[in-house]
Amino acid sequence: MPTPIVIVSDALPGDAVAALEAVCDVRRVDGRDREALLAALPAADALIVRSGTRVDAEVLEHATRLRVVARAGVGLDNVDTATARALGVTVVNTPDANSVSVAELTVGLVVASVRRLTRAARSVGAGEWRRADFAGSELSGRVLGIVGFGRVGRQVARRLAAFDMRVLVHDPYADTLGDDVHATGLDDLLAVSDVVTLHLPRTPATAGLIGARELAIMKPTAHLVNTARGGIVDEDALHRALTTGALAGAALDVFATEPPGASPLLALENVVAVPHLGASTAEAQSRAGHEAVRRVLAELAPLSAPAPTTV
Ligand SMILES: NC(=O)c1ccc[n+]([C@@H]2O[C@H](COP(=O)([O-])OP(=O)(O)OC[C@H]3O[C@@H](n4cnc5c(N)ncnc54)[C@H](O)[C@@H]3O)[C@@H](O)[C@H]2O)c1
Ligand SMILES: O=C(O)CC[C@@H](O)C(=O)O
Numbered sequence: 001m002p003t004p005i006v007i008v009s010d011a012l013p014g015d016a017v018a019a020l021e022a023v024c025d026v027r028r029v030d031g032r033d034r035e036a037l038l039a040a041l042p043a044a045d046a047l048i049v050r051s052g053t054r055v056d057a058e059v060l061e062h063a064t065r066l067r068v069v070a071r072a073g074v075g076l077d078n079v080d081t082a083t084a085r086a087l088g089v090t091v092v093n094t095p096d097a098n099s100v101s102v103a104e105l106t107v108g109l110v111v112a113s114v115r116r117l118t119r120a121a122r123s124v125g126a127g128e129w130r131r132a133d134f135a136g137s138e139l140s141g142r143v144l145g146i147v148g149f150g151r152v153g154r155q156v157a158r159r160l161a162a163f164d165m166r167v168l169v170h171d172p173y174a175d176t177l178g179d180d181v182h183a184t185g186l187d188d189l190l191a192v193s194d195v196v197t198l199h200l201p202r203t204p205a206t207a208g209l210i211g212a213r214e215l216a217i218m219k220p221t222a223h224l225v226n227t228a229r230g231g232i233v234d235e236d237a238l239h240r241a242l243t244t245g246a247l248a249g250a251a252l253d254v255f256a257t258e259p260p261g262a263s264p265l266l267a268l269e270n271v272v273a274v275p276h277l278g279a280s281t282a283e284a285q286s287r288a289g290h291e292a293v294r295r296v297l298a299e300l301a302p303l304s305a306p307a308p309t310t311v
Helices: 014-021 034-043 057-062 081-087 099-114 117-125 151-161 186-192 212-217 235-243 282-304
Strands: 005-008 025-028 046-049 068-071 090-093 143-147 166-170 181-183 195-198 223-226 249-252 271-273
Touching: 005 014, 005 034, 014 025, 014 282, 034 057, 046 282, 057 081, 068 282, 081 090, 090 282, 099 117, 099 151, 099 195, 099 223, 099 249, 099 271, 099 282, 143 151, 143 186, 151 166, 151 195, 166 186, 186 212, 212 235, 235 249
Parallel strands: 005 025, 005 046, 046 068, 068 090, 143 166, 143 195, 166 181, 195 223, 223 249, 249 271
Antiparallel strands: none
8 A cells, every 4th residue: 555645845843744754755845946846746645834835726736646735723825725625635724723822922012012122122232222212001901902703812812801901802703702802893993992903814805804994993002913814904004004103003923925025014113023923832833733744644544544345
């Protein structure tokens, strides 16, 4: 019986790959090297990716033996799930693996934005001591608006409630909310929140959800945090809001295009930008890697099971 071939095209923890290597022929390819990826795919029974590999129709059509694509992480916006379905390829992800890590980064970005931490740190690094220039505001007693109340949004609510923030939520699909969390429409949330944080998927329906109109509704003293996906926020409109005093600050883990190149947002004093680090903890990567491997092996099991005996 042939050993299943698994392509790993983004970084996975070594022990998760070792577990896979014990039973599969594992081939590592750089998912950003399109040519190498397309060349490796015809032999593949499974493909494991993070966010760095674009699994579009061309990729799926090259992978004529493919049974499963595993996304070690949550967002499936880099996988063409409709084409996969049409070709009979199963798509799996690891939805619980990184929620805590993303929530913790979100708290860090909220604090960094309202207390101007990155600007202050850069200034001290440059030999300055400008205490008066970096006054911020407390979170206690302020309103936190969470857009998208799934796994990450709920973890963020718990953590920022402990800062004594009042938590508002907008999520048209969430059925239970919990104590001390109040549901509201998007415009109402934007109008009253001191910090708005996004925790919804990027889909055709949510692309550009936070545009010029929505930013204009926000308080000029408010901060916007995005650890969900680039493209949910209109970056040109955000740049205008931040440079005209319509919005106090933004903290961004994700960008419409990654890496964001020479995005003018990166040069702004009132922007805290990090390179898609939400899931980049040892714990989240270990959970996501092992869960992705477990799910791939479950999908491939029929390939390596002994042939049924006939009587
Ligand atoms: N920065 C990172 O590294 C990182 C890591 C994990 C997840 N993410 C992103 O965060 C997103 C959220 O992750 P999650 O695990 O909480 O997902 P989830 O599926 O548990 O929750 C998403 C929530 O968004 C809600 N939603 C959908 N459309 C909405 C809309 N138009 N308005 C308001 N709410 C809406 C859904 O009802 C759901 O409750 C993911 O889709 C992913 O893109 C980023
Ligand atoms: O691959 C990553 O580290 C990012 C993962 C994250 O964006 C996700 O959707 O799970």
